[in-house]
Amino acid sequence: MENLTQNAFRALADPTRRDIVKLLASEDMTIGQLTDRFDMTRAAVKKHLTVLSDGGLITVEARGRERINRIEPLGMAPVLDWFRYFDQFWDDRLSSLKEAIERKDK
Amino acid sequence: MENLTQNAFRALADPTRRDIVKLLASEDMTIGQLTDRFDMTRAAVKKHLTVLSDGGLITVEARGRERINRIEPLGMAPVLDWFRYFDQFWDDRLSSLKEAIERKDK
DNA sequence: TTGACATGATACCTTTTGGTATTCAATTAA
DNA sequence: TTAATTGAATACCAAAAGGTATCATGTCAA
Numbered sequence: 001m002e003n004l005t006q007n008a009f010r011a012l013a014d015p016t017r018r019d020i021v022k023l024l025a026s027e028d029m030t031i032g033q034l035t036d037r038f039d040m041t042r043a044a045v046k047k048h049l050t051v052l053s054d055g056g057l058i059t060v061e062a063r064g065r066e067r068i069n070r071i072e073p074l075g076m077a078p079v080l081d082w083f084r085y086f087d088q089f090w091d092d093r094l095s096s097l098k099e100a101i102e103r104k105d106k
Numbered sequence: 107m108e109n110l111t112q113n114a115f116r117a118l119a120d121p122t123r124r125d126i127v128k129l130l131a132s133e134d135m136t137i138g139q140l141t142d143r144f145d146m147t148r149a150a151v152k153k154h155l156t157v158l159s160d161g162g163l164i165t166v167e168a169r170g171r172e173r174i175n176r177i178e179p180l181g182m183a184p185v186l187d188w189f190r191y192f193d194q195f196w197d198d199r200l201s202s203l204k205e206a207i208e209r210k211d212k
Numbered sequence: 213t214t215g216a217c218a219t220g221a222t223a224c225c226t227t228t229t230g231g232t233a234t235t236c237a238a239t240t241a242a
Numbered sequence: 243t244t245a246a247t248t249g250a251a252t253a254c255c256a257a258a259a260g261g262t263a264t265c266a267t268g269t270c271a272a
Contacts, residue, residue: 006121013119015112018188025195031249044231046250065239065248076189082124083182089131138218150261152220171218171269220267228259240247
């Protein structure tokens with residue numbers, strides 16, 4: 001799928017999808033398992049997973065009749081790279097953001 | 107405005123708005139100046155600026171009959187904080203993302 | 213003071229999005 | 243083998259998103 005940056009940003013724009021990413025960060029899950037965690041149908045969860053997959057944020061592995069959904073850490077790179085663009089503008093006016101980023105490496 | 111994290115993610119989901127943020131990172135601009143850079147009407151640009159403002163990513167300063175749109179670096183913090191959640195999961199399986207982030211402080 | 217300029221606000225339109233319900237296919241287990 | 247389980251696919255719907263056109267408002271300059 002093209003436009004990986006756009007698809008990744010779009011995938012993260014929905015709160016349910018961000019929650020799915022957090023859940024998958026701690027444990028691989030099937031659609032059924034994920035559906036148990038949300039107040040919506042399996043079909044709706046499946047749609048979100050498709051969007052996340054288009055954004056490169058998860059991968060799916062077929063295993064019998066189940067599909068194991070797994071987080072793809074590298075999928076976040078395009079988003080982080082976008083923020084990296086602002087490196088060159090991190091002067092005094094933007095120093096507060098620079099500090100916010102550096103805190104990430106606490 | 108509440109739901110700052112959601113509004114910030116939503117604001118960044120649109121490619122035009124991401125471009126606006128980049129433009130404003132290098133120079134404060136009025137709506138008119140921004141409109142010259144895009145192939146859409148002033149009203150459309152104004153809508154994007156409202157969404158960016160709701161997301162806390164820009165501020166507006168009235169100056170005579172003009173409105174100076176200015177980037178708000180701290181507005182990105184909620185998004186970066188969200189990514190920070192994954193700190194605790196940066197084990198071997200997620201080491202590649204960890205490296206991607208650390209590259210930001212090259 | 214009056215006309216041009218910069219923006220705000222509203223109504224309206226089309227497409228996308230997030231969701232449901234329903235049907236279909238594949239796989240597992242009794 | 244057959245029934246139950248897991249997921250895929252499709253049609254459909256309401257609401258939100260992205261855009262235009264149009265009109266109103268405030269401000270600057272001649």
